[in-house]
Amino acid sequence: MDEIVGRRVRITGGPRGEWVVERVLAVRGPALPAVPRVERREGSSEPVADAAWTLHGVRSNERYVERRERDRLVAVQEELGRAASSCAALIPIKKNSEWWQLAQDERRAILEGRSRHIAIGLDYLPAVARRLYHCRDLGEPFDFLTWFEFAEGDRGRFDDLVGRLRETEEWRYVEREVEVRLLRATGAT
Amino acid sequence: MDEIVGRRVRITGGPRGEWVVERVLAVRGPALPAVPRVERREGSSEPVADAAWTLHGVRSNERYVERRERDRLVAVQEELGRAASSCAALIPIKKNSEWWQLAQDERRAILEGRSRHIAIGLDYLPAVARRLYHCRDLGEPFDFLTWFEFAEGDRGRFDDLVGRLRETEEWRYVEREVEVRLLRATGAT
Secondary structure: OOHHHHHEEEEEEEOOOOEEEEEEEEEEOOOOOOOOEEEEEEOOOOOOOOOOEEEEEEOOOOOOOOHHHHHHHHHHOOOOOOOOOOEEEEEEEEEOHHHHHOOHHHHHHHHHHHOOHHHHHHHOOOOOEEEEEEOHHHOOOOOEEEEEEEOHHHHHHHHHHHHHHHOOOHHHHEEEEEEEEEEEOOOOO | OOHHHHHEEEEEEEOOOOEEEEEEEEEEOOOOOOOOEEEEEEOOOOOOOOOOEEEEEEOOOOOOOOHHHHHHHHHHOOOOOOOOOOEEEEEEEEEOHHHHHOOHHHHHHHHHHHOOHHHHHHHOOOOOEEEEEEOHHHOOOOOEEEEEEEOHHHHHHHHHHHHHHHOOOHHHHEEEEEEEEEEEOOOOO
8 A cells, every 4th residue: 555545544424434423512613514423444535425524634744742752652652443442532623824824843832832732642641542634735624633532431531631722822723623522333334 | 715725836747837847867766757848836736638747735834944943034035936037946855754753853853953954045045946845745756845946147056055955964864856957938838
């Protein structure tokens, strides 16, 4: 498989997928249309005929995480797909043009220096597993798609994590955010 | 126009375009096929029927440049399209996977801390105007496309600039580089 194809993700909302939609919350700006199920498929960007909506992203190089931070993350984080992770969340985010016009050191100072984005995420590892996909340069409606997975008993921790992030200086630059809460399907799609 | 459409570029090699190909140099890895002309079109990604090759990219946020560096660049740089710029160069580059797996601070330390990439470029401003397009996450054969424009009398300065960059530690991570040297067409395409 091409390296780029392997890094791609296609997330669809529609009648099928292994995740049942529990609720869709418009945190800021318009929500995504309500759908019964969501599918996250890596390594593909082929269209899905019956999808109500499709989001594309790509796993890319780190933009802010430094070596010492990555070492700490890698030491405790766990992969997606754990058997105990019966809950998931998709959070697509779009930041405003003011954010994107900042220089690299200015964005880093806000994101980690003052907002502690990386450190806050670390506080919830390994309970809340995450994967970040980039999509700003793909012409998508969002800049990032973050996928979270956690156990039923860790719902409160997930809510705490996103609640803390939403209070940060970094989040003042978020102009659209949707939270799609998901439960692993137990029956056939 | 969509914000993303305005940030896109399509560079084609083929029978038409305002730039006459002077020579194509395979600096590292395979060259691009020889063509008579090159066209750089921003705000479009529509296919060109008779192009021998097409490269896509996008103007994106800065990944390494810090505020104090940007202020210095902005104070002296000039735009593309100057009447005196009868020479141009397209340099597509692909870096290896080792580069992309480095953390942000490690890449910054190599790119500027030790290789002085930003400082070297500044030495040739405003003579050698540049524009950087990103394409790694688009599934393109290269990671970056850099477009340079300069006057006939500044050819030596351009050669000096790229020569200095190719001797840096950063360039050890470059696995493919092509240099397409161009002259502004004086007649019809």
